[in-house]
Amino acid sequence: MSRPLSDHEKRKQISVRGLAGVENVTDLKNNFNRHLHFTLVKDRNVATKRDYYFALANTVRDHLIGRWIRTQQHYYEKDPKRVYYISLEFYMGRALQNTMVNLALENACDEAMYQVMNTPIGVRGGLSGGKHGRLSCFLDSMATLGLAAYGYGIRYEFGIFNQKIVSGWQVEEADDWLRYGNPWEKARPEYMRPVHFYGRTEHHPDGVKWVDTQVVLALPYDTPVPGYRNNVVNTMRLWSAKAPCEFRLQDFNVGGYVEAVLDKNLAENISRVIMGKELRLKQEYFVVAATLQDIIRRYKTSKFGSMEAVRTDLDGLPNKVAIQLNDTHPALAIPELMRVLVDEEMLTWENAWDICVRTCAYTNHTVLPEALERWPIDLFQQLLPRHLEIIYEINRPPPYSSEGGQKRVNMAHLCIVGSHAVNGVARIHSDILKATVFKDFYEMDPYKFQNKTNGITPRRWLVMCNPGLAEVIAERIGDDFIRDLDQLKKLIKFVNDDAFIRDVAKVKQENKMKFAVHLEEHYKVKINPNSMFDLQVKRIHEYKRQLLNCLHIITFYNRIKKEPNKHWTPRTIMIGGKAAPGYHTAKMIIRLITAIGEIVNNDPVVGDRLKVIFLENYRVTLAEKAIPAADLSEQISTAGTEASGTGNMKFMLNGALTIGTMDGANVEMAEEAGEDNLFIFGMRVDDVEAMDRKGYNALEYYNRIPELKQAIDQIAGGFFSPKQPDLFKDIVSLLMYHDRFKVFADYGDYIKCQEKVSALYKNAKEWTKKVIYNIAGCGKFSSDRTIAQYAREIWGMEPSLEKFPAPDEKR
């Protein structure tokens, strides 16, 4: 909301952004003022930007409440099958704008705010309050498809750290995101649940008892998840850990105040941060134990048929409940469900196992061995003694193994044996699972193995973040594509339509100008808005090969220096992403990128033909600004290592072209858009495997390719770190002697492919035509398609685009 719109602009935007009716606007204004006064207890003289944000958030939130209650009532009355999506990572993105888009309130809010404030308010700008981002694609699609779905996870008090770049290095800062409260969540202390840890087991003739445990309380916080304009509002429930009582009075009475508070802190640490070892296993059990209590209570107390009674027959559980395990982090749901069914509900082992397998399903997200969870048996023995016994009884084949003298529980194996469906997240990834890491399991139970290619929500990743492009598309094919992304196919008709080509290019240029302003303010670097915006934004990891990008940058730099008068296609190369705090190599990669930037950006010979920017603190809100401004999307992982990727899809949908390897979902993107419309290079999975058999020798490439040798010698010789010439010696030795991801093997082909990219970019029209083919081929990558497949092929549920009845809006 930045300025009043012309009538023409308003008409254009109505289909995508909702109608700003007078009644609507008046209502919003009144409610905004009411919240500023009664909820925030402020007047206009003392209200801050944050107060205005909160007042607006509360105003918009009010529109959700009736729909939320109605949806939950409807589920109670109709008792449909429910799906529980359990994940330990629900990261956060903007909730306010998402709600406005899904409720068609965006224009009305803009207008109301303009009338009240006479000035823009930072909804899309600096302020972002309550948030949900990562995995919110799936929550958004489940609500949009009318599924009775619940997201379950942990309410982390501190989310993923904020990244600061200080003297070129990553520095982590705590993300105290709840400091000012979160208007989107509602605490539900009445549904608090106990979770047990430690203790021991007692075997009696009538069953097993887990006794002498320590208890932590799980306090749920609910966040509404609105569907796209269908009046459905689902629930995301996140658990927060509470010590059983604020003060343990015995300790307090004998003067042990400090011990009492310390112990309380210990218990509550579970939801404080995302971190390692025992605490991590505790977190995993905590979310699963609390969630299963909720699932079973809801199953038992749902109204079924015309009766309002308590359901006791747990045999019916798989008909009414699907549990989706997002990665192995919630794997303990399997032994925990077994424990509840056998020890508490007194079912036989066989009966319980059948229920468990038919209820649970597992999604794998990586094949990298270091990311597969394997917990030492003795840790299990201490923390969850009963669960260890149950795991020992699940001996078909045993989900534990002996490694280096230490027995460990392999969580992926536990998930596979305890589930009826196992899926990878892109076709190539699902095939690799069957052929390699899970081969034995596949041969035993081939029917379990499936693929569900990932997707992204077109609401957040197009309508919200790139309204200009959404409007240009809607002008040609209407706005049904927002809920049925396959309709983008209709754009093929316009590939040779000069007006459409012009409109698409114009939106991109506007997005670039906006982002350039942001960059210049933030990085004090003069950006050439006519340069190609070349982006690689994703977590920093060896397998994603930011180092390959670095080698291209250095090569391009050296070429400019060698022939400064040639007509080089100017580029602004941006790399962004967080390194895990304990991942030293990833932090060194960041340092290398910033070091290259310091040299390149200050070289007068280069001028504005090459700039290198490290985008600080990459997160959903920054992605929403950066991706719509991108011309080129770098998806350059070693073939066979990226399970799917979702960043690749966001760029494709926002009109960037992809340079990428045949990895993850890139393979299917090439299939959908036509391989000629992407820049595909490098080894295929087969080539990588062949090289593994033969042995990869980086030195061979170094000695054979002069430009590669030059780049490496520069890094090694301190060209980019003159004050500390050996700063990057570890990186150099990694690339030369122990590079698991074979950067040098793809270097030659990558550089050639980048030359093709530069050549095409000179021809704006041909470039934009490829962009249009890409947008037209995006339909498959809607998370609506992904979720519809999960629903039909794993959960036994039928998605529906039917609208729920609107609630009475009288307030």
Ligand SMILES: *Cc1c(COP(=O)(O)O)cnc(C)c1O
């Ligand atoms: C989409 C997204 C990712 C995932 O990117 P990949 O390229 O698929 O690794 C990571 N971080 C943020 C903030 C995102 O929005």
